[in-house]
Amino acid sequence: MSVRRLECSNNAEKVSNVVPEKEGSKSWVKRRKLAVFVSGGGSNFRSINQACIEGSVNGDVVVLVTNKHACGGAQYARDKGIPVILFPKRKDELNGLSSGDLVKVLREFEVDFILLAGYLKLIPPELIQAYPRSIFNIHPSLLPAFGGEGYYGMEVHKAVIASGARYSGATIHFVDEHYDTGRILAQKAVPVLANDTAEELAARVLREEHKLYVKVTAALCEDRIVWREDGVPLIRSKENPEEYY
Numbered sequence: 001m002s003v004r005r006l007e008c009s010n011n012a013e014k015v016s017n018v019v020p021e022k023e024g025s026k027s028w029v030k031r032r033k034l035a036v037f038v039s040g041g042g043s044n045f046r047s048i049n050q051a052c053i054e055g056s057v058n059g060d061v062v063v064l065v066t067n068k069h070a071c072g073g074a075q076y077a078r079d080k081g082i083p084v085i086l087f088p089k090r091k092d093e094l095n096g097l098s099s100g101d102l103v104k105v106l107r108e109f110e111v112d113f114i115l116l117a118g119y120l121k122l123i124p125p126e127l128i129q130a131y132p133r134s135i136f137n138i139h140p141s142l143l144p145a146f147g148g149e150g151y152y153g154m155e156v157h158k159a160v161i162a163s164g165a166r167y168s169g170a171t172i173h174f175v176d177e178h179y180d181t182g183r184i185l186a187q188k189a190v191p192v193l194a195n196d197t198a199e200e201l202a203a204r205v206l207r208e209e210h211k212l213y214v215k216v217t218a219a220l221c222e223d224r225i226v227w228r229e230d231g232v233p234l235i236r237s238k239e240n241p242e243e244y245y
C-alpha cells in the first residue's frame, strides 16, 4: 500500500526562526512553533518543553492555553516565561478568549501545531478548521476503547481496571469535532497487572505518555507524518526512512 506526505496547513517557510541543520550545513530546518493546551499539572507539557530545550524536538512551545489559570501547567509556563492564555471564556470571568480571538492570537504567535495535553474542554470547530491536520491529543487508553465524553483522567483508568482488560496504554490522535474520534497516529501498550490500583496504572501509562508525545512531536517538527492511501496517518522512522510505524 503506498503512502503520500502530509500537506501541513502551516508549512510556509519563515526565515526568522530557522536554524542550520548542522555546522556548515547549507540546508535550513525551520523550527516549528507549538501551542500546548492543559487543564491540570501539565507533566506532558513539561516533558515536551524540556525536549524542545534539549534539542530532541525541533520546535518551541510559544504559548500555553488553559481553562484553569491557576493549574500546575499554567504556573510552570509562567515560571518559564511562556505566555499563558485563558480559553474558553467563562460567563463569570472578565478575561478569557472567544474561539475567534483564540485563532487570531495563535496566528499572531505563528503556531504550527496545537498539542492537547490533559486539556478537558471540547475544542470548537472554528479552531479545528483553522488548523487542519495540525491539532493533536494524548489520551490515556488504547483508543477507541475507553474514550469519549466522561473518559478523562482517573475515570479512564478506573474503567480499564473494572473491565478486566489486560492491556491499556497511551494514544496520540488527530483532533476532530468529537472527543477522541480523530485518526489515531501513535500508540504504546502498557500491561494492566492483576492487583493494579487506578493510581498505579495511571502512573505506568503516564511514563509512556511522556516518551510517546516527545517522539511524535519530534516527528511532527521534522515533517515525518505521511498518509497511507486508505487515509491512515503513519510516522516515517528517523533512523530508517524506509520504515513507518
Ligand SMILES: Nc1nc2c(c(=O)[nH]1)N[C@@H](CN(C=O)c1ccc(C(=O)N[C@@H](CCC(=O)O)C(=O)O)cc1)CN2
Binding pocket: 116, 119, 120, 121, 122, 123, 124, 137, 138, 139, 140, 148, 149, 150, 151, 152, 174, 175, 176, 177, 178, 179, 180, 181, 182
Ligand atoms: N474537539 C475535540 N476536543 C477535545 C478532544 C477531542 O478529541 N476533540 N479531546 C479532549 C481530551 N479528552 C480525551 O482525550 C477528553 C477531555 C474531556 C472529556 C470530558 O468528558 N469532559 C467533560 C468536562 C470535564 C471538565 O470540565 O472537568 C465534559 O465535556 O463533560 C472527554 C475527553 C480535549 N478536547
Ligand SMILES: NCC(=O)N[C@@H]1O[C@H](COP(=O)([O-])[O-])[C@@H](O)[C@H]1O
Binding pocket: 038, 039, 040, 041, 042, 043, 044, 045, 073, 117, 118, 119, 138, 139, 140, 151, 152, 153, 156, 206, 209
Ligand atoms: N481524556 C483526556 C485525558 O484524560 N488526558 C490525560 O490527562 C492526563 C494529563 O496529565 P498531565 O497534565 O500531567 O500531562 C494525561 O494522563 C492525559 O493522557
